[in-house]
Amino acid sequence: MNHERPSAEPGKRWGVILAGGDGTRLQRLTHLICGDDRPKQFCPLVGSETLLEQTRKRAERSILQEQILVPLAKNHRAFYLQEAGIRPSQRIIQPSNKGTAVPILYSLLSIEQNDKDAIVAMLPCDHYYSDEAGFTTALESAFDSAARRPDSVVLLGASPQGPEVEYGWIELGESAGARLNEVRRFCEKPTVHVARELIERGSLWNTFVMVGHVRGFLEMVNGAPGSSVREAVEELRTSPLWAGAEVHIPDSLYERLRPVDFSREVLSLQASRLAALRLAGTGWSDLGQPERVVAVLRETGVEPWWMREWQVPRRPAGRSSAVAARAANPAIA
Numbered sequence: 001m002n003h004e005r006p007s008a009e010p011g012k013r014w015g016v017i018l019a020g021g022d023g024t025r026l027q028r029l030t031h032l033i034c035g036d037d038r039p040k041q042f043c044p045l046v047g048s049e050t051l052l053e054q055t056r057k058r059a060e061r062s063i064l065q066e067q068i069l070v071p072l073a074k075n076h077r078a079f080y081l082q083e084a085g086i087r088p089s090q091r092i093i094q095p096s097n098k099g100t101a102v103p104i105l106y107s108l109l110s111i112e113q114n115d116k117d118a119i120v121a122m123l124p125c126d127h128y129y130s131d132e133a134g135f136t137t138a139l140e141s142a143f144d145s146a147a148r149r150p151d152s153v154v155l156l157g158a159s160p161q162g163p164e165v166e167y168g169w170i171e172l173g174e175s176a177g178a179r180l181n182e183v184r185r186f187c188e189k190p191t192v193h194v195a196r197e198l199i200e201r202g203s204l205w206n207t208f209v210m211v212g213h214v215r216g217f218l219e220m221v222n223g224a225p226g227s228s229v230r231e232a233v234e235e236l237r238t239s240p241l242w243a244g245a246e247v248h249i250p251d252s253l254y255e256r257l258r259p260v261d262f263s264r265e266v267l268s269l270q271a272s273r274l275a276a277l278r279l280a281g282t283g284w285s286d287l288g289q290p291e292r293v294v295a296v297l298r299e300t301g302v303e304p305w306w307m308r309e310w311q312v313p314r315r316p317a318g319r320s321s322a323v324a325a326r327a328a329n330p331a332i333a
Helices: 024-034 051-060 074-080 101-114 132-148 192-200 214-223 227-237 251-255 290-300 305-311 321-328
Strands: 013-018 068-073 091-094 119-124 127-129 153-158 168-177 180-188 204-213 274-278 284-286
Touching: 013 051, 013 101, 024 290, 024 305, 051 068, 051 119, 051 127, 051 132, 068 074, 068 101, 074 091, 091 101, 101 119, 101 214, 101 227, 119 132, 119 214, 127 132, 132 153, 132 204, 132 274, 153 214, 168 192, 168 274, 204 214, 204 284, 214 227, 284 290, 290 305
Parallel strands: 013 068, 013 119, 068 091, 153 274
Antiparallel strands: 119 204, 127 284, 153 204, 168 180, 168 204, 180 274
16 A cells, blocks of 8 residues: 655646736835836846746746746836746736736636646745745645645745734644644734734744645635635636747736735635645745845845945935946946
8 A cells, every 4th residue: 555645746836926016115126226117026136136037946946947837917028028037938918917816816727727636836026035945845845735735725934023014924723734734814914913913823924925736726716705706717717828828818808807816805715725834944025115125135244236325315306327327237336
């Protein structure tokens, strides 16, 4: 009798890099660094590589390149065409940004069409990890956990460093294995008072890295009570899905869709279908705000040229020629 635990075979692993956001909260910083209004995923915030390039390499340590999909926004074409590491065949071009749920749903439906036994990882592209090897170990563990629990979706959770009100929080339930717990409750962007209580109860920050069987994801989506989610699924099923080549979702379809937030309208309402895997010492940070970017750079002891400019009070108009030159060429020190 074979007692080996089920594992996620490399050929069954798929990934989705969520790269269609507008990055408005970092726009002033990304404009200083790059000299234009590119979203943060196309900007080298930490190191010389863009956040999207860093996420691509992170994904490829665990997933075959041809099985990684990258939803992008049409109005970012000038920027995503500069991403040499992303193949055209991986690109899903959205007419506009309709929130996190719509590209996730489109990607899941496309993957299901190609492989009904796929195990899928959702990877935001605005993350920093001080220990990349530790993250890879955790992602591998999440793939294996998802293979053993095909009806669940595994969330990667980070130990909180304070009562953060901009993150989603995972309140843990019973143990389900090494560093794995059932999820009692999912709390999206709590008040400071509630966040402090969550820390006392041993809760985790939700990194929004999710791994699950494609069927488990879609069952969770179908079980969500919100009509916006169901309407999005029905509309997207009428669209040509990704089939191994670059695909452009029709404008007319997106015009009929309302923005849908996956955390608020799916995860927070489907806690019974979730499991949480604790990240151990990976030094995770969401680079969604300038203060977090600066904090990460200070922790790593790196001070790019723009940090000096960022800390100087900004003039309402005009920049020196030196600043303008550095904006045009971020490699200038």
